[in-house]
Each structure stands twice: as structure tokens, then as C-alpha cells.
Amino acid sequence: MREERQLRRVPRPIYIKEAMIPIELPTEGATVALAASFARRALAGDVIALEGELGTGKTTFARAFIRARGKGDEEVPSPTFTLVQVYDESEPPIWHFDLYRLEEPEEAFELGIEEAFLDGISLIEWPERLGALLPRRRLLLRLFFGERRESRRAELAADPRWKERLEEIAAAL
């Protein structure tokens, strides 16, 4: 029955046509470093959407992001089962969502997305599940498998709030 429901059309977010910035991530360490550079510049209200197939490193990115803003040894379990984990020792709190199991975008209200979007930092795996509820003001990171086992590629798109911060990150990379 679960399988049947997965076949149902998932509403796709409407993306404004925007330029995607390509990033090469030759190792897992590169993904971790990229996450840390975003983490250092993230602000309350930021929404970071992490797209990518199973195993491309969405949770790895989120874990590195959360650790870069915390003490560095935080336990960051995959939120697939619980759908959301809130790290409220961080300021502002970081909301780590995995919406894979969501069936209707509206179910996300039960997970506290309004509070998260308002004054938290949101890391969202499977943001496609949010449909039109995904804020337009968001940073989108799409992850792809690379040529080798440990390599990944990424594409990045962001709203203007990120412009200066992205220039800094690009300069540092």
C-alpha cells in the first residue's frame, strides 16, 4: 500500500528559472567543508533545501553544517524516521528535516515549519515534498553522484539574500 502511495504525483515546486552554480566535490571532505562555509554565514530565517538521490550526501552535508555551528561532536542521526530533529543548543536553533516520508505538503505544518522558517535555520532533505510551501527565499543545493565512489557534484541556486555571502564562499573555495 505504501508503494502505491509513492506512485502518486508529488507536487513539484515551481522554480523561477535561475542560474545554477556548479560545484565539484571530489571527496566527502569537500562536502563537509562546503557545509561548514555555509554554516558560518547562515542567519535566522535561512532555508537550505537539499535535493539529491539516496546516498548523494544530503545528511552528510546537514551533519557537517550542524557540527560547524555547534561544539563539533553533536550526534546528528538521520531524521528519516522522525522527520525532524531540532538542535536548540544552537542559536538560532537548527531544524533538520527529512521530508521523504511526507505524503502531503500540509503535513509539514505539524512538524513546525512555520516556526522553523520564521526564526530558525532550516535544513531540508527532500524539499520537493513541500511543493508550494517551500519558501522562495531559499538556498537550493542539488547533489549528484560523481565519477568515483566518493566524488559528488553539486548545483547551487540562491535568492538575493545570499548574494554577498555566496561571493565570499566562492572566493574562499
Place this chain on the structure above:
Amino acid sequence: MAVIVLGIETSCDETAAAVVALEGSVPVVRSNLVRAQIALHEPYGGVVPEIAARAHLGLLDRLISRALAEAGVGLTEIDGIAAAAGPGLIGGLVVGTTMGKAIAWAARKPFLAVNHLEGHALSVRLTEGVPFPYLLLLVSGGHSQLLVCSAVGGYTRLGTTLDDAAGEAFDKTAKLLGLGYPGGPAIERAAREGDPRRFSLPRPMRGRPGCDFSFSGLKTAVREIVARRPNLGPRDVADLAAAIELAISDVLAERTGRAIRIFCERHPEGRALVAAGGVAANQRLRRRLSALAEDCGLDFVAPAPAICTDNAAMIAWAGIERLRLGFVDALDAAARPRWPLDTRSERKG
């Protein structure tokens, strides 16, 4: 004189209610209902897990009424109401604990806020009467932990997963193979005819110090193999399923072996290795753990699947254990989405 407790479980997908009685020194499960069982009798709601709190809300009162009726007790004969208060999804937890508190207040009975993980940890004392201390491997869709259980409320975590839970590793690799959900039973079925040695998969964390697990590397390895074979036949699926089952069992067994050595050193009087959680239903894993326990002179104990997977009987039982020790909670006890069993690891949550 029996001690009777009503248990409520809404921490994740399952809506469950149960009545457990301690008659003298014998625990008896008077009723144990999960929503799926209700759906068999009524064309209502369906059996697909839903995350929405309103799904719990819409089912819980009828489920509780039925659990009480099946147990043949009314609220006046109940000695306490136990509800899973965490860890889990906040919406479901609030529904379950609020319902529990309301009943406790209306019936003037004690309320017990039970940690869902403690429910799993103590379930083996309900079904098998295992004495403290024992070593617990708790493996489910949401949790993978090794715990020393030395008393009610006395748990020391030896290891946990650094990324995916064991059940999640089954679910995600099953998806890559195009098998059904939940992944554990699907992989186990497909693996029966498979050759576990044809494909070699990594054994994350093997040989590393400590007792922590890691499973996320497995799905990448499986994906690579699947990507190289566009026409994945039944033979390939069976062999891969067998390799996955073996790899997960290997990792769990190796980590548990390390934990057994620590446990036996600290608790020479300890007698049992216990497995709980949905993944503990896997037969290959059970055989491995059983052999491992035997090598170390421990008994291997695993509750029946109905008590291994999420259920309310284990919550009611944990309630009885806590009630007997006077661990009663106030009606303002909060639901806790993150609630580690071992308070010393609380910082890391």
C-alpha cells in the same frame, strides 16, 4: 492483588493502546492493540502509517476503549496510565501524553511519562522475566543502540549509530533494489535464495574502537552495484539482498561483540544479551547474536515480534515497573522529542 496499567504509544507511526497486569509476580498482557489490528475489523483509516498527529487523535479514544474492554477492566480498576512521552515526533507525543494525563486526571489515577526507548529496554522483563543487569541491542527503523540495563531508570549507553539506523539501512537498500516497504522483511524474503558472497559490501566501523555503528556507506555501495547492472534480474536481487543482510548482521554482531566484552567486565553477574526493536525480528541476525552470546556464556533473549516492534504493552509494562518504584510523574510533565535514555549522554542527545 494485581497492578494494572493502561499504556499509550503514539511516538511515531503506530497508534497503540494496551492493558498489562502484574498478577502476583506474573505479568499478563490483557490487551495489546495497534492501529493495524483495528483496521482489520473496520474499514476505516487504513493500515498505512501516517505521521499526522490528527491520525493518532482520531483513533486513540476508540483504541483505548477497546483495549480496556478486551482487558475486561474499567478505568476505576486501573492503577495508572502510562504514555510514551518521547523520544519521537512532537505532534504524536503531545496527543498521547495529553490523552494519558486527561484520563489520569479524570480517573484520579497516577500518570507515568514513559521513555519509548525504556519501553523497548524493559519489554524483555515483561515477556521473559530477565533480571538486571543485561546487555540490550535495540535496533529499529529509528534507533540503533547498545545499552547496559542495570535497573529501572538505570541505563548506560555503550554505542549508537553515527548516521542511519539499522532499520533505515534495510529500508533504503530495499528501495534501491526495488523491493517493498518495510525493507527488513523484504530483504529477508529476497535473501533466502541468495548467495551472500557474490557481491562484496563494506562493513562500516568494523575493528574501530568503541561500540558505535555506521550504516550510510552501505547504501552508496549498493547503489554503485545496482548502477552497474541496468538489467537487475531476480538472481542479482536475491544475491544482493543476501549480501546486504549479511553486511548489516556482521556490523551489528561485531559491535555487539565488543559491547559484550565491556558488559561482562563491568557486570560479571550479568546473564543475558537481549535484542529488541523491529530489526531484531531478522532470523540471520538472531542466529548470529545467539551464537555470540553462547560463546560468552550469556543467554540470548529476544521478545516475540509483537513486543519487539512498537507497541503499547511495553509502555504499560514500563509504567508498572516505574509505578512499583514510586516513579510517578506530575500532570505537567512535558513531551520530549529528544530524550536519551542515558542521561550522561544527554548533552549529545
